[in-house]
Every structure is written in C-alpha cells, then in structure tokens.
Amino acid sequence: MAYHKPTDIDGFITQMAKADMRIKALLAEDLVLYLNDSENSIECVDLGLLVDGLIPWMIGSHFKIAQRALEAFTELIVRLGQDFNAYTSTILPHVLDRLGDSRDTVREKAQLLLHKLMECRCVSPQSLLDKLTVCFKHKNAKVREEFLQTIVNALNEYGTQSLSVKTYIQPIVLLLGDPTPTVRDAAIQTLVEIYKHVGDKLRTDLRKKEVPAAKMAMLEQKFDETRSDGLLLPSALNSAVSNDDIDAAVVSRPTRLVKRTPSATPRKPLFETQGSGDLLAAGAVSWEIFESSFENVPQLTIFSQRDMDDHMKITNTIVGDKNMDWEKRVDALKKIRSLLMINAQNSPTFTQQLKDLSIAFLDILKELRSQVIREACITLAYMSKVLKTRMDQFIIYILQELINLIQNSAKVISSSGTVALKYVIKNTYAPKIVPIITQNLMQSKSKDIRSTLSEVMVLLFEEWPTKALEKNCILLRDALRKGIADADSDARKHSRCAFWNFRRHFPEIADSLYGSLDPATQRTLEKERDSIGTNAGLRSISAVDTAAAQRARARAQYSSMARMKISSGSASLQGQYAQQARAKKISAVSATPQQPPTPERRIRSRSGVSQSQPTSRSTSPSNKLRDNFGIPSIYKQTGTIPKKTSGIPRSLANSRETSPTRGTQFGSLRRNVYGTNSPRRLDRPPVNPARPVLAQKILQQSREAENALADALSPEDHEMSAEFGRLGIHRKVSRDESDESEASSVCSERSFDSYRRGNDSYSWNGSRTRLDSSRPMIEDIDTIIQFCASTHWSERKDGLINLTQYLSDGKMLTSQQLQCVLDLFRKMFMDPHIKVYALFLDTVNELILSHANDLHDWLFILLTRLFQKLGGDLLGSMHGKIWKTLQLIYEYFPADLQMQCVFRILIDAAQTPNTKTRQATLKFLTTLATTYCTAAQFVIHSQTQQLVDRAILKIIQTALDQKSADLKSQARFCIAALYNCNPSQMTMTLANLPKQYQDTAKAIIQQNIRRSTSGMLNTHFRKITRIMSTL
Incomplete structure (x- = not known):
C-alpha cells in the first residue's frame, strides 16, 4: 500500500x-x-x-x-x-x-x-x-x-x-x-x-x-x-x-550580579559572567577553575624525540576510543597538557599529530559524561593559550561541536564549553572561524547559543586586530544587525555592546548600520554606549552625519513602499510627474558632497523623513551619501560590490516582479566603464518647488546619473553602437528564459518598454530601456573576479558568465589571478543557487580546458567537492553536468594523479561522506581503472605504498558492508577493475593486508573472472549454434 x-x-x-x-x-x-x-x-x-x-x-x-x-x-x-x-x-x-x-x-x-x-x-x-x-x-x-x-x-x-x-x-x-x-x-x-x-x-x-x-x-x-x-x-x-x-547543605543563589561603577573602565574583564554565584551554585565551571586545572597534571619524563612521539600516539588513540574507560580518557587529556608543558609543540611531527588529535576531539566533544567534557574543554583552552594561531585548523574543525555544548542542560558542560570558546577567541586569531560564529548567531534556535555568541562577539572585537576581521566585516555587520533585534534580551544587550566595539574597527560600516536602524533602536544603542563609559574610540552619534543616516532610512522606506505596490498606476512618472524632472550639471552633482551639512539642514532632517511618491523605486545611494560614509565607488577588498545609482531598475505597474535586484547584471559596472561626464540633456523642465526637499535630492541625483549614462550610450554615438553590436552575442549567453526572468513575459520591463511610445523619454524607465538594449561583455579580468566574489548571487552569476567567455576566447590567467579564482571556486562549490552552480560548472569546464596543467595541486579539492555534491539530492540535469565535468577530468589530467587523489579521498578521516558520495567515488575510480588508466600508470612506489594499502583496505571493507547493496556492489566492481588494470601490482598490494581481507578480495576477483570467462564461453557457444543452424 x-x-x-x-x-x-x-x-x-x-x-x-x-x-x-x-x-x-x-x-x-x-x-x-x-x-x-x-x-x-x-x-x-x-x-x-x-x-x-x-x-x-x-x-x-x-x-x-x-x-x-x-x-x-x-x-x-x-x-x-x-x-x-x-x-x-x-x-x-x-x-x-x-x-x-x-x-x-x-x-x-x-x-x-x-x-x-x-x-x-x-x-x-x-x-x-x-x-x-x-x-x-x-x-x-x-x-x-x-x-x-x-x-x-x-x-x-x-x-x-x-x-x-x-x-x-x-x-x-x-x-x-x-x-x-x-x-x-x-x-x-x-x-x-x-x-x-x-x-x-x-x-x-x-x-x-x-x-x-x-x-x-x-x-x-x-x-x-x-x-x-x-x-x-x-x-x-x-x-x-x-x-x-x-x-x-543548601546555599541561596544571589538574585543579581554585582555591577561596575560608572567610573570603571568600559572594557569588560574576560569571563565576567562565569564567576557569578548563580552559575557555580548549579554546577558551572569558572575561569578560575580552568586556570587552576591547567598545570594540575601528572609529570612526564621524556628522554628522546621518539618517546615524545610514542606518548602522543598513545594519547591520541585513548582519547579517540569511545569504548575506553572514561577515567583513562580523562587521564589522557591531562597528559596532552603535560606534553605541551615540556614543549611537545616544537617537535617536527607535531603538526600531523595535532591534525590527528582534532579528529579525536571531534568525537570526545560529543561524549555524554560531564567529567570527560569538562577535561576536554580545559585541555582545549590550554592548547589555545599555548599554541595561539597554530591551532587555527584544529579550531575550525571542532568549533561547531564546541558551540553545541553551550545549550547543554548540564551546567558543568555548558559552562565548560563557554569558557573554552572564550579562550579560543582570546588566543587564536583565525578569520575562518568568524563565519561559523556568525552563522550560529544568526540561525541558531537556542537562545543560550545566541546570547553566548553575542557576548563572544564583544570579546572578538576587543581582542582581535582589524586586519584579522576585514575579510568578514560584512558577515559581522549582518550578525550585529540580527543580534540587536534578537528575541532574547541578553543577546540584544551583548550585541549593542559589541556594536560599539565593532565601530572601533569599521566606523563607516558601523555608521551605515546605525543609519538603517529605527529611532528607538538608535536610542537604545546610545544608552548602551553611555552605560559602558566614554572612550575615545566610541565617538558620540552627534559626530555622525545624522542627515546621512536619515537619508539611508528614507531610502529603505522608499524601497519598502515600492515593494508593497501601494498604487499600481504610479510606478512611472508619466503625465504631470514627467514634467517635474529637473536638470542639473553633472559637475554640480559631483561637487555637492564636498560641502558639510549645515545646521539648518540637520534640524530639518531630524524632524522626520520626507516622503516622495508612494511607489518611488529610487533607492540608489547618492554621491553625497557615499562621501559622507566613506564608501568608495570602486570594489572593496572584501569582495563586496557597492551599489551604484544606475544599477537599480525601475519597475512598471504592469511588471510581474518589482524586486530591486532585477535587471542589474551590469548596472553596477557601467559607471566605471563609461563614466558620468557626458553632456547633460538641456530639455528637462524645472523641478516642482512643492516636492519635499530630502526626497527631491535623492531622486534627482539618481535620475541625473541614469540619464547621463543613457545619453553616453545613446544610438547617436555610432562607434559605441557598432561596438555593442559586436558584443551582442553575450545576450545569448546571459538571457534567462525561466518564469522568473525579465525576458519571460510581455509584461516585464524589457518587453513592456518596447511597446512604449518612442517619444516618451521622461519616464523612469526611459533610460533603462536604452541601457538594456545592449549589454557589453566585461573585458577586465580583475573586474570579473570581483564580480565572482560578490555576496549577491546575480552578480556572481554575471561574473561566471563573463569568466567563461573570457576563457573560451583563449585568454589565459596569470598565476596570481588563477590562484584568486581557485580560492573563490572553493566557496562556490556549495553555492545554494542552482542557476549560479550550473554556470559555475561551465566555468570549471573552461578552466580545465585552459589550465589543466596548472591545476594538478587543485585536483584533490575539485574531486572532493564534486563527489560531495553528487551525494546530495540533485536534479537529473545537474547530476549529468557534474559527470560531464568528471569526464573532462578523466581526459585532461594524468590517470596516476587521479588515482592518487581518489585514494586520498577514500582514506581522508576528516570527512564523513554519505552513501551516495562513497558510491560516486567508487564509480569514478572503477571507470578510471577500466577505461583511462593503463598498467604502466597504476604503479605503486615506496612513498605511495601506505596510501594505496589503506585505500584498498577501505574498499574491501566497503565491499563487506551490509547496509547498502548498491554501495557493496560498486565496491566489488571497483576491486575487480583495479585488479584487471594491473594484476601484479594489485596482488602485491593484497599481500600487505590482513589475511581475512586478502581472502575477501581474492573471492571477489575469482568470481569476476568466472563471470567474465562464462560470458565469453556463452558468446562463443551462441556463435557456434548459429553456424550449425545455417548448415
């Protein structure tokens, strides 16, 4: 049924x-x-x-x-x-x-x-x-x-x-x-x-x-x-x-925490909350307990480097053994601290030992016994204190499990995890841990996690240098925005405190964030600043351009009103509104931001936000806003692309989609490519003096920039029109025919504008119509790479389209550009947007065709990510595209290099692949051994002997797995394919394995040989039968 x-x-x-x-x-x-x-x-x-x-x-x-x-x-x-x-x-x-x-x-x-x-x-x-x-x-x-x-x-x-x-x-x-x-x-x-x-x-x-x-x-x-x-x-x-x-034996818990006097230093002491009586009374662990436990360990006597390596190996084995007695695991954790106290970190093999230890810690942090968790957190804190930044990869690997401890119901576990996390933040400056913290802060359903991570953010901004935070400043801003509005009061309080510390590092971004908040939240932030004391790094908001903050809030309000579609007939300025657009010299527009706001202007902007037409879509930041907030008009080093005035579309009333992100594929680039110094139009009527002042300035500056661009790209410029004609092939690449695209309906902006009167040039969409008529390809590779690094999926999509075209034209990347592209591609493997990922695979294919010889070191990462993607739920078309990429890998990379990479993937203990991923890996290896790898290429050298032995052992163990029949069958095919590729090498490899696995592999190989022989005999017999029947 x-x-x-x-x-x-x-x-x-x-x-x-x-x-x-x-x-x-x-x-x-x-x-x-x-x-x-x-x-x-x-x-x-x-x-x-x-x-x-x-x-x-x-x-x-x-x-x-x-x-x-x-x-x-x-x-x-x-x-x-x-x-x-x-x-x-x-x-x-x-x-x-x-x-x-x-x-x-x-x-x-x-x-x-x-x-x-x-x-x-x-x-x-x-x-x-x-x-x-x-x-x-x-x-x-x-x-x-x-x-x-x-x-x-x-x-x-x-x-x-x-x-x-x-x-x-x-x-x-x-x-x-x-x-x-x-x-x-x-x-x-x-x-x-x-x-x-x-x-x-x-x-x-x-x-x-x-x-x-x-x-x-x-x-x-x-x-x-x-x-x-x-x-x-x-x-x-x-x-x-x-x-x-x-x-x-009952002690009453204190009803409140002791507050500092207002004259005290605004910097909070480390682990302030952990020493409070209410936590300790419930069984929590404090910072003092951590400090006193660091060196409370057994003394070890080490005579040689070999002794130290043996101790580390044994300790790692005990810590990672789930079946080991818990008291022995606690003793092993203490022994790690003993080894660090006698400078085990100076050993040449310590890096590899630390990597192996991270795997054991990942398991022990999931332990249910509180005493083990407590000792593990103390050891982790001590390691971070001693090793500093050498712990970065270790911390990245186990950080999520450490955060999960915060919400544990047992106070001894939750407090241990919290104190250990603060030690990590204080001592290990690893930029890659910031996304993990911000993601949990913004998405966790546990208020304990959100509150603790908000407190950790305060410590992060206090302890870390600005350079370590620059790469993730946008993520930190978004996390602060979410934390300030969190449902939990503690999380909100810590986030407000973190905001002022964040402002020490990034004043422009913090001011922009402040301007986007509502007045009540701004007042609360001001109170928090006053409560933590006055500091030179925390200047008053009175020093911030409040007019700019009001303008930022006004733009957000206009955008929101436009999305609500208050009036379906007011999306364009036809009729009398079309006569109110005014002209102003471009030079005057660019000169205006240099003037400081007058007191009269400030008073007016504080009184309230001026309202423009209900569905005004002009949310682009003006030149003045950029200058006041220090936002340059070039691409930032963080990879984000600042919005430009010409990049925001103007939807019509008939458009099915009024999102401000539509049609902006190259809007943010045109200002840099063509500039804004074109002759202005002289036929604009004067502005209506009754229009509100604030809205008037914002809308006027946006429209003038767009009209200037439209004039610069007008058909009167025959040379540029001819250039657009040569580059018009790009439209075939970037055109999106889905139901959500702007090309899918007569009611969309592009097609609706084509039905407009030719002389109606004063509507908001007039310049958009002329701009959209032709879209040039981006020639500058640095600009393309910056588009690929954008946080907006539509801009990443444009970057990939142009990078694909750039590579298909036969142009090559320098070593520095190639490395930058590969770093970006590592993130794009997990891009959530299906359209971007499909384009990404096309770009990877072009990159392989152009730079296959330069990608040998990157092949392991490429195969790992593709196999992981095959392990998820995919559409059939996407599944086929991934295998198409794997087909290129077969043909453009040496077979022996592919074999080594797959063997490394099979034994990589840092990964936990699911059944589909393992099956795809074995299928790739089977096809490689059957079709592309020769006996001369499947040769095992002394330096790769251990790698191959472990990989073959892993495949045989999979062939004995009873959980998945398909995976078991694929592993058996793989063993047979490897044997058929080079029988002598495979026989030598099997001789190094335990007897039971040798017998299993031999049985699989013999069964395959019998099946193959039987198939050949049956074919031969059928041929003889047909010959006899014709006689």
Missing part, C-alpha cells in the same frame, strides 16, 4: 496501526518533523490516541522506530508543557526500559526525554527521581548505570536546592558491589559528584554505612583529589555551618 504523508495529527493517528515496518519508519520520521515545527497545530480529536499509538512503537523491537517514538514524546512535552503531566505515569515505565537499550542513541533519547520532563515542569526533579528509584534494583545493568547518570545530571542542573540526595546514598553504596564493572564505576562517580555539592558531610554519612574498607579508601582518595583540584561548589564549602543532615 502506498504511503501518503499526513497533514495533521489525526492523519498520523489513523496510519499508526499499520503493520508495514517501512511505512512505520516513514510515518515516525514525518511525525517527529511535524511536531518539531512549532507552526504545525497539534489539535486533534483525542491526543490520548496519539500517546496510545506511540507506546507500541517505543516498546517494539525496531530500534529506529523506538528512537523516533522517544523523540516524538520529547517534542510533545515541549509543545504541551505542564499539560503533558496527565500522560507521565503512562509512559514512564516504558522510558525506564529504554534506558537499558543496547544502542547508545536510544538511551540518549530516553535521557533527553527525562530531562525535558523536568525542564518543562511536567514533574519536579525530586518527584521524578523518586518514581525511578526502582532502577536501583533493576535486572538490566544498563538501566542501573543510566539512572545513576540521571541523578548526576539532575544534581548538576538543579543543585541541592531542589533535590534531597540523602535518601539515595544507601542504594548507591549498595551498587558499589554490583557485579557489573560499569555500574560500580558509575556509583563511585555519582558519590564524587554528590561530594562536590555537599562536601565533607558525605564522608560522615558514608562512615555510618557499611562501606567496604577498600571502597571507602578509594572514595576518600577521590574526595581528597576533588578538594585539592578546587572542584567543590559553594554549597559544599558553606555546608559546615548547618546541621548534620546532608539536605541542609
């Missing part, structure tokens, strides 16, 4: 009883996605039917469906809040059983569900733990172990204020003698965590219990280590003043 995706909760309920496991899996996944979207309604006939339908899924044998059921319950808890309390007693016994599941992911989801029950106040933490005390004697050891972890998580989250732990001491002591080692270890760790909260009162209480002497000695030792490490919380340190009961 076909599966139809439901659109409401009742639809899900009706299909939950189906027995087909495939339908259940699809239905469960869709249900989780549906509940996760807060916009979807959860109203239904009876929500109890949904709960009753999910319970069989949760207790079933299919672990994926059970995991989805737990996720669905978790989403329901978040959506319903305290109203879910009616179903808590129904699901709790089944969740308890899932704590003992053999799969880590299922146990993790069960723990998350319990956490959400407490967080959403469906049940109090104490009540929930009391209901789960049966877990102490549960027959499943995993349940006993997970319940101890639940106690630790609840204690770290809510502290001793909300929990009474005395009743759990005796059952935990009994688990010290549990037959399962992991349960015994968890019981010891649980007592240590309780000791951090209650202090020596726990020692007294344990002595009253019948704890074995050996166990008691071990606990005493661990308690002493915890105290000496400074890990005791304030509740433990102050518990001595209360009575003998453990429950009395």
Whole structure:
C-alpha cells in the first residue's frame, strides 16, 4: 500500500496501526518533523490516541522506530508543557526500559526525554527521581548505570536546592558491589559528584554505612583529589555551618550580579559572567577553575624525540576510543597538557599529530559524561593559550561541536564549553572561524547559543586586530544587525555592546548600520554606549552625519513602499510627474558632497523623513551619501560590490516582479566603464518647488546619473553602437528564459518598454530601456573576479558568465589571478543557487580546458567537492553536468594523479561522506581503472605504498558492508577493475593486508573472472549454434 504523508495529527493517528515496518519508519520520521515545527497545530480529536499509538512503537523491537517514538514524546512535552503531566505515569515505565537499550542513541533519547520532563515542569526533579528509584534494583545493568547518570545530571542542573540526595546514598553504596564493572564505576562517580555539592558531610554519612574498607579508601582518595583540584561548589564549602543532615547543605543563589561603577573602565574583564554565584551554585565551571586545572597534571619524563612521539600516539588513540574507560580518557587529556608543558609543540611531527588529535576531539566533544567534557574543554583552552594561531585548523574543525555544548542542560558542560570558546577567541586569531560564529548567531534556535555568541562577539572585537576581521566585516555587520533585534534580551544587550566595539574597527560600516536602524533602536544603542563609559574610540552619534543616516532610512522606506505596490498606476512618472524632472550639471552633482551639512539642514532632517511618491523605486545611494560614509565607488577588498545609482531598475505597474535586484547584471559596472561626464540633456523642465526637499535630492541625483549614462550610450554615438553590436552575442549567453526572468513575459520591463511610445523619454524607465538594449561583455579580468566574489548571487552569476567567455576566447590567467579564482571556486562549490552552480560548472569546464596543467595541486579539492555534491539530492540535469565535468577530468589530467587523489579521498578521516558520495567515488575510480588508466600508470612506489594499502583496505571493507547493496556492489566492481588494470601490482598490494581481507578480495576477483570467462564461453557457444543452424 502506498504511503501518503499526513497533514495533521489525526492523519498520523489513523496510519499508526499499520503493520508495514517501512511505512512505520516513514510515518515516525514525518511525525517527529511535524511536531518539531512549532507552526504545525497539534489539535486533534483525542491526543490520548496519539500517546496510545506511540507506546507500541517505543516498546517494539525496531530500534529506529523506538528512537523516533522517544523523540516524538520529547517534542510533545515541549509543545504541551505542564499539560503533558496527565500522560507521565503512562509512559514512564516504558522510558525506564529504554534506558537499558543496547544502542547508545536510544538511551540518549530516553535521557533527553527525562530531562525535558523536568525542564518543562511536567514533574519536579525530586518527584521524578523518586518514581525511578526502582532502577536501583533493576535486572538490566544498563538501566542501573543510566539512572545513576540521571541523578548526576539532575544534581548538576538543579543543585541541592531542589533535590534531597540523602535518601539515595544507601542504594548507591549498595551498587558499589554490583557485579557489573560499569555500574560500580558509575556509583563511585555519582558519590564524587554528590561530594562536590555537599562536601565533607558525605564522608560522615558514608562512615555510618557499611562501606567496604577498600571502597571507602578509594572514595576518600577521590574526595581528597576533588578538594585539592578546587572542584567543590559553594554549597559544599558553606555546608559546615548547618546541621548534620546532608539536605541542609543548601546555599541561596544571589538574585543579581554585582555591577561596575560608572567610573570603571568600559572594557569588560574576560569571563565576567562565569564567576557569578548563580552559575557555580548549579554546577558551572569558572575561569578560575580552568586556570587552576591547567598545570594540575601528572609529570612526564621524556628522554628522546621518539618517546615524545610514542606518548602522543598513545594519547591520541585513548582519547579517540569511545569504548575506553572514561577515567583513562580523562587521564589522557591531562597528559596532552603535560606534553605541551615540556614543549611537545616544537617537535617536527607535531603538526600531523595535532591534525590527528582534532579528529579525536571531534568525537570526545560529543561524549555524554560531564567529567570527560569538562577535561576536554580545559585541555582545549590550554592548547589555545599555548599554541595561539597554530591551532587555527584544529579550531575550525571542532568549533561547531564546541558551540553545541553551550545549550547543554548540564551546567558543568555548558559552562565548560563557554569558557573554552572564550579562550579560543582570546588566543587564536583565525578569520575562518568568524563565519561559523556568525552563522550560529544568526540561525541558531537556542537562545543560550545566541546570547553566548553575542557576548563572544564583544570579546572578538576587543581582542582581535582589524586586519584579522576585514575579510568578514560584512558577515559581522549582518550578525550585529540580527543580534540587536534578537528575541532574547541578553543577546540584544551583548550585541549593542559589541556594536560599539565593532565601530572601533569599521566606523563607516558601523555608521551605515546605525543609519538603517529605527529611532528607538538608535536610542537604545546610545544608552548602551553611555552605560559602558566614554572612550575615545566610541565617538558620540552627534559626530555622525545624522542627515546621512536619515537619508539611508528614507531610502529603505522608499524601497519598502515600492515593494508593497501601494498604487499600481504610479510606478512611472508619466503625465504631470514627467514634467517635474529637473536638470542639473553633472559637475554640480559631483561637487555637492564636498560641502558639510549645515545646521539648518540637520534640524530639518531630524524632524522626520520626507516622503516622495508612494511607489518611488529610487533607492540608489547618492554621491553625497557615499562621501559622507566613506564608501568608495570602486570594489572593496572584501569582495563586496557597492551599489551604484544606475544599477537599480525601475519597475512598471504592469511588471510581474518589482524586486530591486532585477535587471542589474551590469548596472553596477557601467559607471566605471563609461563614466558620468557626458553632456547633460538641456530639455528637462524645472523641478516642482512643492516636492519635499530630502526626497527631491535623492531622486534627482539618481535620475541625473541614469540619464547621463543613457545619453553616453545613446544610438547617436555610432562607434559605441557598432561596438555593442559586436558584443551582442553575450545576450545569448546571459538571457534567462525561466518564469522568473525579465525576458519571460510581455509584461516585464524589457518587453513592456518596447511597446512604449518612442517619444516618451521622461519616464523612469526611459533610460533603462536604452541601457538594456545592449549589454557589453566585461573585458577586465580583475573586474570579473570581483564580480565572482560578490555576496549577491546575480552578480556572481554575471561574473561566471563573463569568466567563461573570457576563457573560451583563449585568454589565459596569470598565476596570481588563477590562484584568486581557485580560492573563490572553493566557496562556490556549495553555492545554494542552482542557476549560479550550473554556470559555475561551465566555468570549471573552461578552466580545465585552459589550465589543466596548472591545476594538478587543485585536483584533490575539485574531486572532493564534486563527489560531495553528487551525494546530495540533485536534479537529473545537474547530476549529468557534474559527470560531464568528471569526464573532462578523466581526459585532461594524468590517470596516476587521479588515482592518487581518489585514494586520498577514500582514506581522508576528516570527512564523513554519505552513501551516495562513497558510491560516486567508487564509480569514478572503477571507470578510471577500466577505461583511462593503463598498467604502466597504476604503479605503486615506496612513498605511495601506505596510501594505496589503506585505500584498498577501505574498499574491501566497503565491499563487506551490509547496509547498502548498491554501495557493496560498486565496491566489488571497483576491486575487480583495479585488479584487471594491473594484476601484479594489485596482488602485491593484497599481500600487505590482513589475511581475512586478502581472502575477501581474492573471492571477489575469482568470481569476476568466472563471470567474465562464462560470458565469453556463452558468446562463443551462441556463435557456434548459429553456424550449425545455417548448415
């Protein structure tokens, strides 16, 4: 029976009883996605039917469906809040059983569900733990172990204020003698965590219990280590003043933070919030704990370089082993700090060791045990403090996982991640980490992440030099804009503070951002500046050109009103408005911005924003605005292209699309190419004196620049018209025939203007009509590259079109230009716009045809990105274009170089390719070995022997994979193709592998040989049969 995706909760309920496991899996996944979207309604006939339908899924044998059921319950808890309390007693016994599941992911989801029950106040933490005390004697050891972890998580989250732990001491002591080692270890760790909260009162209480002497000695030792490490919380340190009961060890949390006096320095101390009592009382980690823990490590004795390399190798193995005992992993993390203290970073092999260690850290930051995460964050902070910028690639690789720790419910984990992140920002100046921070700041749904990253932005602007921020100044501006308007008050406060620090680095961009904000937000920013004190780098907004800020706001308002299409008949200035356009000398326009604004002008601009016609589309910045804000008319080094007045289209009322980005492919370039010094038109009537002053100046300057350009490009200039005719072929390349293009309808600007009267030259679209009549190709390669680097997809599209034409004309790039293009192409591989990516592939093809011999070092990156793209969901046409590019690679690059690059991709531990990506990689290698690579090219040298051995081993392991039949079959074909390419080399390679993999490869090769031989015999037999039948 076909599966139809439901659109409401009742639809899900009706299909939950189906027995087909495939339908259940699809239905469960869709249900989780549906509940996760807060916009979807959860109203239904009876929500109890949904709960009753999910319970069989949760207790079933299919672990994926059970995991989805737990996720669905978790989403329901978040959506319903305290109203879910009616179903808590129904699901709790089944969740308890899932704590003992053999799969880590299922146990993790069960723990998350319990956490959400407490967080959403469906049940109090104490009540929930009391209901789960049966877990102490549960027959499943995993349940006993997970319940101890639940106690630790609840204690770290809510502290001793909300929990009474005395009743759990005796059952935990009994688990010290549990037959399962992991349960015994968890019981010891649980007592240590309780000791951090209650202090020596726990020692007294344990002595009253019948704890074995050996166990008691071990606990005493661990308690002493915890105290000496400074890990005791304030509740433990102050518990001595209360009575003998453990429950009395409760300390009230402060209600507010201590504020600095106004006369204090405006620079905030590092990690100011981490030392606050409210965080520490909940189990958080402070900067002081980090500093005291850095050198609290075992001492190592190293006699030679080989000893140091052996220590690093062993440490890396232990840290990256998920099955290793957690205490050994903690000790290994401490050993990393010990090695750095004896200058392991000076070793010649340290760079490679650091790269291998980053892979292990990526796994350990996903660990569920808080003690391991805490030690990993301390080690990471110390590494950043010691290694500085040498940590840049390491940090880029693990930064996302570090940010994810911030939203963890356990305070010890979230605070550790926060402090470690601040150490990284303070010590490691890596520009590539800025996009990761800004992306999370703008897109994260967690208010904790957004608030913390806003605070990190303050530190970023305080600590980093301007040069390290220049490349990402636009991203930082956008992040500040989003942060200032964030829904979370803390995020807004930190973003406002960050704005003033940002202004120290980029005053022009900050002033432009300030001008685009509404007056209420500007006042709030001013108050924030006053609250952080006066600083020479933070000049008052009174020093900013307020008239320019008002003009920026007016332009944004005009653009918004135009999009709203308030009046369909006012999109052009026909009739009386056409007679109000005034003429002014171009020289006078260019000279105006040099004059400072008069006080009278300032007072008028503060009183309010003047209004022009309702659908005025002239949002282009004037020359005066550019001069006041320091925005040059050339391309910036950041790769962004400033807007020009002639680059904004004028939509007609009949146009189906009024977006200001239409038809601007070369609008921003024409000012540079042709200039604005053409003779002005003398037949313009005078301006209407009743027009508002501010709107008048903005619109007048825009129209004059456009008309000047139109006159410069008018058909009267026969030489230029002839040049346009020669370059007119470009229109065939750049013309877009889709439904969204301007060429798709008679109602579009281009075609509608063709039906206009020839003498109607005073409308806003008059100059646009003449400008669009011919579009020249861009000849300057530097300009083309700057277009490719633009943040606007339409300008990137134009840059790619022109670069393709440039290369197809036989022109070559210099080594510097080629390197710049390759750097841009690395980003374009992940371009989200399908049209830009299609053009990008065409450009890559031309680049291969022109510069194949110069791209040998870039081939690894090219193949990696193409295989990753093939692993996504693509249209058939795009899939074919990518394979067309791969076909060119087959033909234009040496086969042995391609083979080495593919082998490197197969064993690259820094990547986690999906099934489609792996299958595409093996398919490419199979075709390479079958069609393009000869036996002489598949020769293994001593320096590549290890690479080939690991790659062949990886392919054989894939051939044994049972998860995907297609991937398994492709791996088998690949092994056979490599053997057929060079049997002797393949045999020598297989001899270096373990025996079991040798046998697997031989069986695959022999099967292929039999199949090939059988096919040849069958063909020969059929030929003989046909001959005999003719006799």
